[in-house]
Amino acid sequence: xxxxxxxxxxxxxxxxxxxxxxxxxxxxxxxxxxxxxxxxxxxxxxxxxxxxxxxxxxxxxxxxxxxxxxxxxxxxxxxxxxxxxxxxxxxxxxxxxxxxxxxxxxxxxxxxxxxxxxxxxxxxxxxxxxxxxxxxxxxxxxxxxxxxxxxxxxxxxxxxxxxxxxxxxxxxxxxxxxxxxxxxxxxxxxxxxxxxxxxxxxxxxxxxxxxxxxxxxxxxxxxxxxxxxxxxxxxxxxxxxxxxxxxxxxxxxxxxxxxxxxxxxxxxxxxxxxxxxxxxxxxxxxxxxxxxxxxxxxxxxxxxxxxxxxxxxxxxxxxxxxxxxxxxxxxxxxxxxxxxxxxxxxxxxxxxxxxxxxxxxxxxxxxxxxxxxxxxxxxxxxxxxxxxxxxxxxxxxxxxxxxxxxxxxx
Amino acid sequence: xxxxxxxxxxxxxxxxxxxxxxxxxxxxxxxxxxxxxxxxxxxxxxxxxxxxxxxxxxxxxxxxxxxxxxxxxxxxxxxxxxxxxxxxxxxxxxxxxxxxxxxxxxxxxxxxxxxxxxxxxxxxxxxxxxxxxxxxxxxxxxxxxxxxxxxxxxxxxxxxxxxxxxxxxxxxxxxxxxxxxxxxxxxxxxxxxxxxxxxxxxxxxxxxxxxxxxxxxxxxxxxxxxxxxxxxxxxxxxxxxxxxxxxxxxxxxxxxxxxxxxxxxxxxxxxxxxxxxxxxxxxxxxxxxxxxxxxxxxxxxxxxxxxxxxxxxxxxxxxxxxxxxxxxxxxxxxxxxxxxxxxxxxxxxxxxxxxxxxxxxxxxxxxxxxxxxxxxxxxxxxxxxxxxxxxxxxxxxxxxxxxxxxxxxx
Numbered sequence: 001x002x003x004x005x006x007x008x009x010x011x012x013x014x015x016x017x018x019x020x021x022x023x024x025x026x027x028x029x030x031x032x033x034x035x036x037x038x039x040x041x042x043x044x045x046x047x048x049x050x051x052x053x054x055x056x057x058x059x060x061x062x063x064x065x066x067x068x069x070x071x072x073x074x075x076x077x078x079x080x081x082x083x084x085x086x087x088x089x090x091x092x093x094x095x096x097x098x099x100x101x102x103x104x105x106x107x108x109x110x111x112x113x114x115x116x117x118x119x120x121x122x123x124x125x126x127x128x129x130x131x132x133x134x135x136x137x138x139x140x141x142x143x144x145x146x147x148x149x150x151x152x153x154x155x156x157x158x159x160x161x162x163x164x165x166x167x168x169x170x171x172x173x174x175x176x177x178x179x180x181x182x183x184x185x186x187x188x189x190x191x192x193x194x195x196x197x198x199x200x201x202x203x204x205x206x207x208x209x210x211x212x213x214x215x216x217x218x219x220x221x222x223x224x225x226x227x228x229x230x231x232x233x234x235x236x237x238x239x240x241x242x243x244x245x246x247x248x249x250x251x252x253x254x255x256x257x258x259x260x261x262x263x264x265x266x267x268x269x270x271x272x273x274x275x276x277x278x279x280x281x282x283x284x285x286x287x288x289x290x291x292x293x294x295x296x297x298x299x300x301x302x303x304x305x306x307x308x309x310x311x312x313x314x315x316x317x318x319x320x321x322x323x324x325x326x327x328x329x330x331x332x333x334x335x336x337x338x339x340x341x342x343x344x345x346x347x348x349x350x351x352x353x354x355x356x357x358x359x360x361x362x363x364x365x366x367x368x369x370x371x372x373x374x375x376x377x378x379x380x381x382x383x384x385x386x387x388x389x390x391x392x393x394x395x396x397x398x399x400x401x402x403x404x405x406x407x408x409x410x
Numbered sequence: 411x412x413x414x415x416x417x418x419x420x421x422x423x424x425x426x427x428x429x430x431x432x433x434x435x436x437x438x439x440x441x442x443x444x445x446x447x448x449x450x451x452x453x454x455x456x457x458x459x460x461x462x463x464x465x466x467x468x469x470x471x472x473x474x475x476x477x478x479x480x481x482x483x484x485x486x487x488x489x490x491x492x493x494x495x496x497x498x499x500x501x502x503x504x505x506x507x508x509x510x511x512x513x514x515x516x517x518x519x520x521x522x523x524x525x526x527x528x529x530x531x532x533x534x535x536x537x538x539x540x541x542x543x544x545x546x547x548x549x550x551x552x553x554x555x556x557x558x559x560x561x562x563x564x565x566x567x568x569x570x571x572x573x574x575x576x577x578x579x580x581x582x583x584x585x586x587x588x589x590x591x592x593x594x595x596x597x598x599x600x601x602x603x604x605x606x607x608x609x610x611x612x613x614x615x616x617x618x619x620x621x622x623x624x625x626x627x628x629x630x631x632x633x634x635x636x637x638x639x640x641x642x643x644x645x646x647x648x649x650x651x652x653x654x655x656x657x658x659x660x661x662x663x664x665x666x667x668x669x670x671x672x673x674x675x676x677x678x679x680x681x682x683x684x685x686x687x688x689x690x691x692x693x694x695x696x697x698x699x700x701x702x703x704x705x706x707x708x709x710x711x712x713x714x715x716x717x718x719x720x721x722x723x724x725x726x727x728x729x730x731x732x733x734x735x736x737x738x739x740x741x742x743x744x745x746x747x748x749x750x751x752x753x754x755x756x757x758x759x760x761x762x763x764x765x766x767x768x769x770x771x772x773x774x775x776x777x778x779x780x781x782x783x784x785x786x787x788x789x790x791x792x793x794x795x796x797x798x799x800x801x802x803x804x805x806x807x808x809x810x811x812x813x814x815x816x817x818x819x820x
Contacts, residue, residue, distance in 0.1 A: 136600050143604065146597045180593025187556045187586055190546050193624030194553065198608065201623055213611055214603030217627035
C-alpha cells in the first residue's frame with residue numbers, strides 16, 4: 001500500500017493530532033508561527049516535491065524558463081509531472097483541468113494564482129483547458145439558492161476569462177448548468193460513485209453521519225472532469241491524460257480520482273500543487289474572501305489597495321526606524337515581501353529587495369510602496385481586461401464545443 | 411412526530427425483529443405462511459387503508475366504477491388520495507408519476523400491474539404521466555455497464571408503451587440519458603440531497619458505511635420526478651400536485667420525498683400502494699424476474715404459460731379428487747385463484763369460481779385452465795401491441811416535450 005493509497009483506504013487525512021496543520025478542502029489552519037509545513041504535507045499526502053531536477057527537465061523539454069511560481073516553490077509539489085513531460089516530449093496529447101468554487105464575494109488576488117499559472121501552462125504546452133465552476137458545491141456547503149450559485153459562477157467566469165485564456169482552447173462550465181446538458185458527464189459521476197464507499201469519503205473528507213447526502217455525493221462531481229470521456233465534444237472517446245494545477249487543499253479530491261480513474265480504464269491525473277497565498281495579516285491562514293480586510297479584491301480601487309496594504313499587511317520590520325536600520329526586517333513573515341514573491345516577476349529585483357529589507361536598508365513603508373505599485377497595476381490591468389469581457393464572450397467560453405483537439409490527434 | 415416522520419427521522423423501517431415481514435425496495439420477505447401482513451404494514455409505514463368510503467367518493471367524483479385492483483384491495487393503501495380527489499373535484503391539475511428499474515430479464519406479469527393501473531388512472535383523470543426508468547439504480551445495484559443499463563431501459567419502455575398509454579400525455583425517460591439533458595432535474599436532485607442526511611437514508615433504506623456513495627446518492631433521483639419543476643417542458647414553473655401509484659416496497663423513497671417536498675415549496679406527493687403480485691409458487695415472496703419459474707414473462711409463448719401454470723402454480727386443492735370434492739380448495743393460498751383476482755375483471759365470474767373452488771365443485775386443473783386461458787390472451791394481446799411499437803414510437807414517448815398541460819391551466 002503506497003502512502004497515497006493509505007489515505008484513500010480511510011486513514012484520515014483530516015484526522016489530525018493537536019500540533020498538526022489542518023489542510024482539507026474546507027479548513028486550512030496551522031499551529032506553527034511560520035505557517036503550514038509544506039514538506040510535512042508532501043510526506044503526509046504522499047506527493048513529490050517539485051525539485052531542481054524536475055525544473056531542469058521542464059526547461060529542457062519545453063524550451064521555456066519555468067514560471068516564477070515554479071522557480072520560487074509557490075507550486076511546490078506534484079504527482080506524475082514526469083509522465084506529462086514524457087507525453088509532451090513524445091508529442092502525445094494531454095489537457096489541463098482546474099476549477100473554482102464561486103464565491104459570494106468578489107474574487108481576490110489569491111484566487112488568481114491557479115489561473116495565472118494555468119494561463120502560462122496553456123501557452124507553454126498549447127493544450128486545452130477545462131475549468132469547472134463548482135457552483136453546486138457552493139450551493140451545498142453555503143446553502144445558497146441554486147439560481148444564485150449559477151449567477152456567481154458566471155460572475156467568476158468573467159474574472160477567469162480576464163486572465164487571458166485562449167478562447168479556442170478553453171472550456172469553462174458551471175456544474176449546475178452543464179451536468180444537466182451532458183449525459184456522459186452525469187454517467188461518469190455514477191461510474192465514479194460506484195467505486196467509492198462512504199467509508200472512503202469519510203476517511204478522505206471527514207464526512208459524518210449527520211452530513212447531508214449532497215456533500216457525500218459531491219466528490220465524484222469534482223473527479224469527473226479528470227476523466228476525458230466526460231467531455232465527448234472535446235475528446236470524443238480518446239483516453240487523454242489530464243494535468244491538474246490546484247492548491248494543495250484540493251488534493252484529497254484528486255487522490256480519490258487517482259484511485260478510481262484506472263478502474264474506469266483511464267490514466268491517473270497528474271497534479272501540480274500550490275502553497276497557500278497568505279492573508280494580509282500573515283501566513284497562518286489562507287486568505288479569505290469573507291473577511292474584507294484579509295484580502296485585496298479584484299474590484300478594489302487603487303486607493304483601497306494602498307490603504308489595505310499600509311494598514312493590514314503584516315510587517316516583518318522592527319518597532320522603530322533605529323532598530324530596523326540596525327537589525328533589519330524579517331522577509332519570512334513579512335506579507336509584503338511574501339506577496340512580492342507571487343507578483344514581482346523580476347528575480348533580480350526581488351532578490352535586491354530581499355537583501356535590502358533584511359539588512360535594514362529599506363523600511364517597511366518602502367517595501368509596502370513597492371507592493372502597492374505592483375498590485376495597483378495588476379488589479380487595474382485586470383479590471384481593464386474584465387471590462388472588455390462581454391456576456392457574449394462568456395457564452396463563447398461556456399458553450400460545449402470542439403476545442404480543435406481530436407482533429408489534431410494521431 | 412407522526413408515524414410517517416418517525417421513520418424518516420431514522421427509526422429503521424428495515425430494522426426488523428425476527429417475526430416481522432421485511433419490506434424494502436430491495437428485499438421483500440415474510441415469515442408468515444399467509445404472506446405479508448398488509449394491515450400491519452399500513453400501521454408500520456403510517457399510511458391509510460383504501461376503505462369503502464374512499465372508493466365511494468372516488469366513484470361519485472369521477473363517475474367511474476373503481477378499477478378491480480381497487481375494489482379487490484390489490485391497491486390497498488394510500489397517502490393523501492382525498493387531496494387528489496379534492497383537486498379533481500375543483501378542476502385543478504395534478505399528474506401521475508410511476509417508475510421502473512429496468513430488469514436484465516424480460517418483464518413479467520407482476521411488472522405490468524402498476525402500468526395497467528396507471529393507464530386506467532390516466533384515462534379516468536385525463537392527466538399527464540411521467541415514467542422514470544431507473545437504469546442508474548440498476549447500474550449501481552447490479553453493477554452492470556452504463557450502456558447496457560440504458561439499453562434495458564429502452565427495452566422496458568417498449569413493454570410499458572404497449573400498455574396503451576396516451577402518447578400526447580405520457581413522458582417516459584431513462585435517468586442515465588435524461589438527467590444529463592435536463593438541468594432543472596439535476597438541480598432538484600441537489601436541492602433534495604441538501605435536505606437529507608446520511609443518518610436519514612441509513613434509517614430509511616438501511617445503507618451502511620461500506621456502501622458505495624452511488625447508493626447513498628440515489629434516493630433523491632427517485633424523489634425528483636415528484637417535484638413538478640423537474641419537468642419545466644411539461645409544467646413550466648407551476649407547482650403541481652403529484653400522485654404516485656407504486657408497489658408498497660417503494661414507499662420509503664416517497665416518505666423521504668414527502669418530508670422534503672414542502673421544504674422546497676412543493677406539495678407532498680400523494681400515493682396509491684399496491685400489494686405484491688405473488689410468485690407462481692405462492693404468496694410468501696414477490697415474483698422474481700431472475701427465477702424463470704416463479705414468473706410468467708411477457709415474452710412467454712402460450713405453451714410456456716400453460717406448462718408453467720400447470721407445473722408451478724401453487725395449489726390450494728386437496729391431495730386427491732375425493733378429498734377435494736369433500737373438503738374443497740383453499741383460495742387464500744391458491745396462486746391460480748390469486749392471479750385471477752388480478753386478471754379476471756368480471757366480479758361475478760370471479761365470485762362464482764371462488765365459491766365453486768371452495769366447495770370442491772371445480773378441481774385445481776379446471777381452475778388452472780381458467781387462468782391459463784386468461785393469461786394466454788393477455789400475453790398474446792401484449793405481444794401483438796408491442797410488435798407495433800417501433801423505435802420511432804419509443805422516441806416519441808421519450809422526447810422531453812409539452813404534454814399540453816400548462817396551456818390548459820387557469
